[in-house]
Amino acid sequence: MKPDLSINFAGIKAPNPFWLASAPPTNSGYQIMKAFDAGWGGAVWKTLGVPVINVSSRYGSINYRDTRMAGFNNIELITDRPLADNLKEIEEVKKYFPDHAVIASLMVETKAEWHQIIKDVENAGADGIELNFGCPHGMCERGMGSAVGQEPSVLKTIVEWVMEVAQVPVITKLTPNISHIVDPGLAAVQGGTNALSLINTVKSIVGIDLDTFAPYPVVDGKGTNGGYCGPAVKPIALEMVKELAKHPEIMNTPISGIGGIETWRDAVEFILLGAGSLQVCTAVMHYGFDIVREMKSGLEEFMIDKGFNTIEDFRGKALPNVTEWKHLNLKHKVVAEIDSDKCVGCDLCYIACDDGAHQAIRIPEDNENRIPEIIEENCVGCNLCSLVCPVEECITMVDRPYEGEPITWHDRTEAGTIPTTFDDDRAGGKHHFVPTVQDALKHRN
Amino acid sequence: MSEYKKPNTTEEFEKNFSQKKPLMNPTEAYFESSRCLTCYDAPCIQACPTGIDIPLFIKQIQTKNLTGSARTIYSSNWLGNACGTICPTGVLCEGACVYNHQDVPPIQIGRLQNYATSMAIKQEKRLFTAGQDNGRKVAIIGSGPAGIACACELRTMGYSVDIYEAKSKPSGLTLHGIAAYKITNEEVTEELDFLTNQLGLNFICNHAIESKEQLLSLESTYDAIFLGVGIGPTRSLALEGEEKENVVGAVEFIEELREKQESMSIGKKVVVIGGGNTAMDAASQSARLGAEKVTLAYRRDKESMGAYDFEYKLAISAGVDSLFRAQPVAIVGDEKATGVEFVQTESIDGKLGYKADSEFIVEADLIIKATGQAKCLPLLNLIDQLDLDQRNKIIVNENFQCTNPQYFAGGDAVNGGAEVVNAAFEGKQAALGIEAWLNNKQS
Ligand SMILES: Cc1cc2nc3c(=O)[nH]c(=O)nc-3n(C[C@H](O)[C@H](O)[C@H](O)COP(=O)(O)OP(=O)(O)OC[C@H]3O[C@@H](n4cnc5c(N)ncnc54)[C@H](O)[C@@H]3O)c2cc1C
Ligand SMILES: Cc1cc2nc3c(=O)[nH]c(=O)nc-3n(C[C@H](O)[C@H](O)[C@H](O)COP(=O)(O)O)c2cc1C
Ligand code: SF4
Ligand code: SF4
Ligand code: SF4
Numbered sequence: 001m002k003p004d005l006s007i008n009f010a011g012i013k014a015p016n017p018f019w020l021a022s023a024p025p026t027n028s029g030y031q032i033m034k035a036f037d038a039g040w041g042g043a044v045w046k047t048l049g050v051p052v053i054n055v056s057s058r059y060g061s062i063n064y065r066d067t068r069m070a071g072f073n074n075i076e077l078i079t080d081r082p083l084a085d086n087l088k089e090i091e092e093v094k095k096y097f098p099d100h101a102v103i104a105s106l107m108v109e110t111k112a113e114w115h116q117i118i119k120d121v122e123n124a125g126a127d128g129i130e131l132n133f134g135c136p137h138g139m140c141e142r143g144m145g146s147a148v149g150q151e152p153s154v155l156k157t158i159v160e161w162v163m164e165v166a167q168v169p170v171i172t173k174l175t176p177n178i179s180h181i182v183d184p185g186l187a188a189v190q191g192g193t194n195a196l197s198l199i200n201t202v203k204s205i206v207g208i209d210l211d212t213f214a215p216y217p218v219v220d221g222k223g224t225n226g227g228y229c230g231p232a233v234k235p236i237a238l239e240m241v242k243e244l245a246k247h248p249e250i251m252n253t254p255i256s257g258i259g260g261i262e263t264w265r266d267a268v269e270f271i272l273l274g275a276g277s278l279q280v281c282t283a284v285m286h287y288g289f290d291i292v293r294e295m296k297s298g299l300e301e302f303m304i305d306k307g308f309n310t311i312e313d314f315r316g317k318a319l320p321n322v323t324e325w326k327h328l329n330l331k332h333k334v335v336a337e338i339d340s341d342k343c344v345g346c347d348l349c350y351i352a353c354d355d356g357a358h359q360a361i362r363i364p365e366d367n368e369n370r371i372p373e374i375i376e377e378n379c380v381g382c383n384l385c386s387l388v389c390p391v392e393e394c395i396t397m398v399d400r401p402y403e404g405e406p407i408t409w410h411d412r413t414e415a416g417t418i419p420t421t422f423d424d425d426r427a428g429g430k431h432h433f434v435p436t437v438q439d440a441l442k443h444r445n
Numbered sequence: 446m447s448e449y450k451k452p453n454t455t456e457e458f459e460k461n462f463s464q465k466k467p468l469m470n471p472t473e474a475y476f477e478s479s480r481c482l483t484c485y486d487a488p489c490i491q492a493c494p495t496g497i498d499i500p501l502f503i504k505q506i507q508t509k510n511l512t513g514s515a516r517t518i519y520s521s522n523w524l525g526n527a528c529g530t531i532c533p534t535g536v537l538c539e540g541a542c543v544y545n546h547q548d549v550p551p552i553q554i555g556r557l558q559n560y561a562t563s564m565a566i567k568q569e570k571r572l573f574t575a576g577q578d579n580g581r582k583v584a585i586i587g588s589g590p591a592g593i594a595c596a597c598e599l600r601t602m603g604y605s606v607d608i609y610e611a612k613s614k615p616s617g618l619t620l621h622g623i624a625a626y627k628i629t630n631e632e633v634t635e636e637l638d639f640l641t642n643q644l645g646l647n648f649i650c651n652h653a654i655e656s657k658e659q660l661l662s663l664e665s666t667y668d669a670i671f672l673g674v675g676i677g678p679t680r681s682l683a684l685e686g687e688e689k690e691n692v693v694g695a696v697e698f699i700e701e702l703r704e705k706q707e708s709m710s711i712g713k714k715v716v717v718i719g720g721g722n723t724a725m726d727a728a729s730q731s732a733r734l735g736a737e738k739v740t741l742a743y744r745r746d747k748e749s750m751g752a753y754d755f756e757y758k759l760a761i762s763a764g765v766d767s768l769f770r771a772q773p774v775a776i777v778g779d780e781k782a783t784g785v786e787f788v789q790t791e792s793i794d795g796k797l798g799y800k801a802d803s804e805f806i807v808e809a810d811l812i813i814k815a816t817g818q819a820k821c822l823p824l825l826n827l828i829d830q831l832d833l834d835q836r837n838k839i840i841v842n843e844n845f846q847c848t849n850p851q852y853f854a855g856g857d858a859v860n861g862g863a864e865v866v867n868a869a870f871e872g873k874q875a876a877l878g879i880e881a882w883l884n885n886k887q888s
Contacts (some may be wrong), residue, residue: 066480263508287483294504297513305512342472392471 003303004310005296007041009277010169010195010254012128014101016041017311018267018292021258021279022105022130022173025289027079029089033096038289039296042101044197044279045090047078047132048117049107049144054080060206060216062232071232072282073206075217075224077138078107083117087124094125103128103171107135107144111161118165128168131159131193133184134175134200136227146200149175152187159191171256174198174240176233181240185250196244197256197279199237201227230282234260238273242322245274262291264298271311272318326413329406333426334381334397336360336374342394345370349385349395357384359435378433380426448764451711451735458707461733462625465759466530469553469560478507481552484543489554492541495522495870499538499554506561515565516572518558523594524869526566526636527619529559531627532866535755566639573643576603581883584609584667586654586824589617590865591856592673593640594872595879600644602880607667608646611653617675618857619865621700624726626733630703657827664851669879672825672839672847672854673872676818676862682718686776687814695719695727695815702730712811715739716785717765718773719815720750725760727813732763739765740807744772744790744797768807772799777806784808818862828852836861844878845871853879 005016019042020026020035032043054077062071079086093102104121106129108114118129133155135145148154155172162170172188174181176199185196203225207216215223237259244250257275261267262283270278283291308314338349350372353361360378363370374385386395412418426432452458469477481503489499498517505514518525534540534555542551565572581604585592588610596606614620620633640646654660663670679694681687691712702709711734717727720743728741741760743750746769750757761767771787778784789803820837832840832848838861839847839854846853855871857863 263504264510265508288485290485290501291483291504294501294508294510294513297501297505297516298508298510301510301513301516390472392475394472 001304003300003308005041005299007277007311009101009256010128010171012042012101012103012169012277013099014041014277015099016296017271017275017277018295019043019101019103019256019277019279020284021281022047022132023281023285024076025281025284027081029093032089032093032102035284035289035292036093036097036100039292040100040289042103042127042277044103044105044130045086045126046081047105047107047135048083048086048121049078049132050109050113050142052077052080052138055219057217057219060226061230062206069230069282069286071204071206071228072230072285073204073216073226073228074201075137075219075226078132078135083120087120090121090124090126094127101127103130105130105132105173107132107139109142109144114158114161115165118162122167126168128171129162129166130171130173130197131162132173132200133158134173134227136175136177136201136203137225146175146177146203149184149200150178152183155184156187156191159188159193163192169194171195171197173200173258175200176236176240176259177203181243182247182250185244185247189250189253193253195254195256195276196250197258198240198244199233199259201229202233202236204228229259230286231260231262234266234269238269241270241275242273242319245316245319246322261295262286264295264302267295267299268302269318271315273322274316274319276311276315324410326409329408330412331402331404331406333400333402334383335376335379335400336381336383336385337396337398338372338374339394339396340369340371342391343369343371344391346390347372348388348390352384352388357382358432361385380432449733449735452707452733455707461735462730464530464629465626466556466559468563469556474506474557474560477553477557478503480544481507482543488541488543489538489552493521493538494864494866495528495873497521497525497538497558499558502561503552503554503557506557511561511564512570512572514561515570518562519572522866522869523597523640523873524590524619524636524865526559526562526639527590527628527633528866528869529555529557529562530632531619531623532864533753533755536753537866562636566635569639569642571643573597573601573640575600575644578605579603581605581669582607582667583669583671583879584663585671585673586663587611587617587673587675587856587858588615588648588650589673589675589856590619590868591675591858591872591875592617592671593637593646594869595671595673595853595855595876596646596872597640597644598873598876599879600646602876604879606647608648609652609654610648610650613651615648615650617673618696621703622696623703623865624699624730625703625706626730655824655827660827668851668883670852671872671875671879672852672858673856673868674821674824675857677821678819679814680817680819682773682814682816684773684776686778686782689776689778689780689782691782691810692776692812692814695723695813696818698727698813699723699730702734709734711736712809713737714809715811715813716807716809717741717813717815718785719743719817720745720752721815721817722752722756724815725752725756727815728765729756729760729763731811731813732760732765736811739763740768740809741765742768742771742773742785742787742807744770745792746770771807772797774804776812782809782812785812818857821858825858841875844881845875846878846882850882 007017022044026043027046058076060073061069064070104126133149139145140147172193205215241257254276256277257270258279261280350361360375361372363372389395449461452461483500502514502517538554539551544551585608588608599606679696715731715736731739770790772790775786776782784806786806789800830849845855853875855875856868
């Protein structure tokens, strides 16, 4: 009765969609075997390619309050272990785990180098190849990584070189450091790639040492921009996955979702936006391989709950609901409601609304418990109060009925009823009062 | 002087016996679960006698996978819900939480465990299925935590299981021994119903196994027999006047209290004799029932008490007075007991001695003996080749198999009286032991 988590991603089969992203957790056969043993379905080997040297002091992070590594940043390069060692270990891992996906991530320069390394990893038994066009530091200064990913025409040429010889499925990994993700995505598809994966890391500086005036991670008093990843980048990744999954010329190409995946919820979100496999780096660097158990358990319970038997049953199910702004119903109305039994009187909602939004919350004067009230006619339904409220299910956004049929900006454009004056019922000045300018200083007297 | 008024209504009873570890609300669960560090090879897991994967179930709460969380808990501990509120977590999982090392309050593991399982129970989530009938039959004697855990585990493997219970209701001491401020009767019943509905547990209540004939019949009907009989009634003190009606055993006193709740009567002056956790519970609950003066009398000094420090503090905070170095020598009074005569003790070279001419009387209209339990010898002595150790604990091997190989045992009867969580572990292990033994016999 357990749902079937197995996938066939562009011809690469795996017992489940959880793969390790190409990064330190996939540095060695030891790690990958340990990961498969813990329950991971696949692994993209740490990028193989030209010889490199790494620096000491390599990672930095954003600690948001007591949450460590809410965002993570690195200035590490591709693998610094000899190619021969990696090839030998790929072969060995495949011997022990023939049904798990082992994908070799590659990054070299010339056509001849590409052809050679593809042959090498195929001989070692890799089930697929991932082209790393993402690394936003170091490698790009040498004309590789994101330097390729940011030039769709160069990217397409390299994908074509690869497709000339590749016998196993090829995944092209994209960098998010570009304005329109569709450009490199489309170039890769036109070059013949079998699949896409994204995102690689986002160019970043995570912080500055206030004593030495150098950016983290500091290397002998200096630093450089790094690549950002971890929970903080998930929204960027989700959006980019969606862009590709909805594009008519890309939508049939399988997408491996990467970026900030740590829990089953993150995984489900990527799948709902079209991802057919998932890759994880930072969460494993934080907690180790065992976290896959929480992800698998949650995914399974979700599927049981919703009656899905396979990943394909719900892959892309959110895509029809991601639309353009102009197709949103202008008449839809929600307002905030406070559950006064749960409210703890922190009044964060009040100050957020009064200073940061629409002056739609008041604190009654005779109110000892500090429980605020919503001024319904002023509430535009922005959600802000419900987002700042620290109590679970205390502020809920409740639907209010409206008259007539839904209408969108697009409908109004078609009907020629685009407003020429400010006519939003919910905006200040109409049904909604705006305090006078002087009200701001009332507290002084 | 006790802080509590005698409760006369259900509400007053619930107030005096308010739960020490009440159900968390979603906000508490959210913040508390977010705090867990997800330690590697976590010390909290090692400190849990059933080895629940604590960081995993907490993360599952954090990600709102409560069903998965309950599954994680029950896969290690068949009394996951009860244990969440009644385990002495301060000396188990929570005592081992790494936060203690930096004086940050440890994660409230017990309450989180209770939260996840309560949600599953309330929503009647289907977590278990009985295994396909494997044609094997096991009899379980005693429906306490050990018996229940053994039965559940066997059912998942496809065994047919009958549980014989002397009392009118299953659950053992969880229902009639644990202090009323740690768990309610409803909670115990709800968890048992949850397990019973999904696994089909067959309880045969009001059915004590007490004769050789009964045992022979069980031996010929069942492939194996599990002894989860606990350690029986309060042991006699062999004191003059002990038979008087207002002299009661702590276990019996608490059993009556759990059943009668606010209609339970209590004396004005209560003396509790003993220094273990049961004594603390009896004293604490006497005070909560509105006794005016409750005296806890122990024959050695405070440091020698077997009770956990937090249990002692709980009793003191309920208004209980303590009397150390007092050895009871007689129950005084004519028809009814009116007090206890003590003699002061002193330790001479580590041995207990009595001070000359130090006798004194403490007045009482209820005397509670919390001086250990008697063990179930009448039954155990009827079983052939069943070896007991010097303290009358059943001897078992690592599979919880007795010296008579058809018998397995676990819980208080084996460990001499520990916690529900130990009984839950041992009952489960015994089920696995039964499976291994029968498989081995077959092949
Ligand atoms: C006062 C008190 C307070 C406690 N407080 C706590 C606490 O806060 N937390 C905690 O974790 N643990 C506590 N414990 C310990 C805990 O209750 C026991 O460790 C646990 O219940 C042992 O489980 P068991 O299944 O071995 O035995 P029991 O729970 O004793 O169950 C044995 C069952 O077998 C039945 N039985 C016995 N003989 C026969 C027979 N011949 N035929 C048929 N049935 C029979 C009995 O009626 C009983 O139902 C407390 C114990 C006591 C006495
Ligand atoms: C230290 C570090 C090294 C990385 N090295 C590589 C690499 O060699 N090749 C590659 O394609 N991506 C590399 N990445 C990017 C990850 O594979 C992944 O795309 C990114 O971290 C986003 O996923 P996450 O949020 O789960 O970490 C690296 C990331 C980190 C943190
Ligand atoms: S994580 Fe390991 S390699 Fe890195 S600094 Fe610490 S000890 Fe050294
Ligand atoms: S933010 Fe929530 S808890 Fe705080 S005052 Fe507003 S409603 Fe109450
Ligand atoms: S020791 Fe404490 S912080 Fe660490 S996993 Fe256990 S409960 Fe969480």
